[in-house]
Amino acid sequence: MSGTHEEDLASTAEVGEAFDPRAAATLLARTRRQALREFDIHTPLLSLIRAVAVLAGYGAIWWSVRGQHPYTGPHGPVFVVVVAVVALTIVAGAQVTRRATAGVSGPSLLQRRAVVAVFVVAYVAVLLFMVALYRAGVGAAIVYGVYPASAPLIVGGAALAGAFAAQEGWLGLGAALAIVAVAALSAFTGPITVWLATGVGCCLVLVGYAAAQLWLQKA
Amino acid sequence: MPVGALDPVIHVPARLRIVATLATLPPGDALTFTRLQEMLDLTPGNLITHLRKLEEAGYISVEKTGNGVASRTSAALTHQGRAALDAYAAALRDLIGGL
Numbered sequence: 001m002s003g004t005h006e007e008d009l010a011s012t013a014e015v016g017e018a019f020d021p022r023a024a025a026t027l028l029a030r031t032r033r034q035a036l037r038e039f040d041i042h043t044p045l046l047s048l049i050r051a052v053a054v055l056a057g058y059g060a061i062w063w064s065v066r067g068q069h070p071y072t073g074p075h076g077p078v079f080v081v082v083v084a085v086v087a088l089t090i091v092a093g094a095q096v097t098r099r100a101t102a103g104v105s106g107p108s109l110l111q112r113r114a115v116v117a118v119f120v121v122a123y124v125a126v127l128l129f130m131v132a133l134y135r136a137g138v139g140a141a142i143v144y145g146v147y148p149a150s151a152p153l154i155v156g157g158a159a160l161a162g163a164f165a166a167q168e169g170w171l172g173l174g175a176a177l178a179i180v181a182v183a184a185l186s187a188f189t190g191p192i193t194v195w196l197a198t199g200v201g202c203c204l205v206l207v208g209y210a211a212a213q214l215w216l217q218k219a
Numbered sequence: 220m221p222v223g224a225l226d227p228v229i230h231v232p233a234r235l236r237i238v239a240t241l242a243t244l245p246p247g248d249a250l251t252f253t254r255l256q257e258m259l260d261l262t263p264g265n266l267i268t269h270l271r272k273l274e275e276a277g278y279i280s281v282e283k284t285g286n287g288v289a290s291r292t293s294a295a296l297t298h299q300g301r302a303a304l305d306a307y308a309a310a311l312r313d314l315i316g317g318l
Binding site for chain 2: 019021022024025027028031032034035036038039102103104105106107108109111167
């Protein structure tokens with residue numbers, strides 16, 4: 001680091017300016033708030049995108065299975081909608097994370113990768129368990145209905161809750177646990193309604209989470 | 220409590236913003252010079268000056284990796300720096316409460 005013209009200016013300003021303690025307190029609070037917002041990978045916008053995605057994905061599946069007697073599960077074009085919604089959510093999440101963590105290095109990077117690995121393993125395990133249920137002769141109402149509608153959100157929500165708890169992110173922890181609760185309770189509504197109940201319930205949780213995030217940012 | 224009781228290394232607007240920004244990262248994490256400059260909207264020379272003062276006080280550690288165009292400078296708040304900011308914030312609260 002070499003001496004510069006700016007260095008002289010900075011030193012002069014430093015000596016000449018009287019920095020009022022109240023102004024310092026305001027500056028400290030504002031800088032903290034701005035930095036927290038800049039580094040945040042769980043933005044209100046992302047929560048809203050996820051809310052729309054979960055409603056669109058689960059709603060599309062419910063639309064495709066409504067009126068099935070007996071229940072056979074989702075078929076055909078609905079999978080295109082689900083894949084598009086999942087892809088959109090992943091891309092949006094990756095974009096926000098990349099922007100928030102640009103230039104940041106250190107232990108938190110490893111922690112984030114570990115969380116992603118936990119999610120991948122959890123979802124693969126959920127999928128494998130679904131195959132195991134099918135091979136064990138469990139009916140379509142469970143294998144293609146109640147289980148895939150609720151289990152991924154129960155497992156994913158619990159994993160997310162653990163990650164939030166480790167970071168003392170209490171608002172995120174509350175939202176993750178609410179998603180677990182919605183998914184578990186929706187399972188009682190049966191193989192058709194479970195898709196609608198889970199989609200609407202999780203959408204409401206995520207919208208509430210986004211609103212709380214915004215309120216905290218402005219507080 | 221007199222204003223002079225505030226840590227003079229931190230009690231400068233630019234340095235307060237640098238330390239407060241780095242303190243929002245998890246302990247041990249570092250931020251590149253470029254991102255810090257973008258976030259604080261400081262000129263490179265000004266930022267270097269303040270980073271050097273904070274480094275001399277032991278409040279931040281500055282690490283340079285790579286060579287030439289690929290070189291990258293990162294700054295991280297040390298334990299001492301985090302403790303100094305906590306003490307500064309507590310002193311500010313006392314001071315404002317007493318005003």
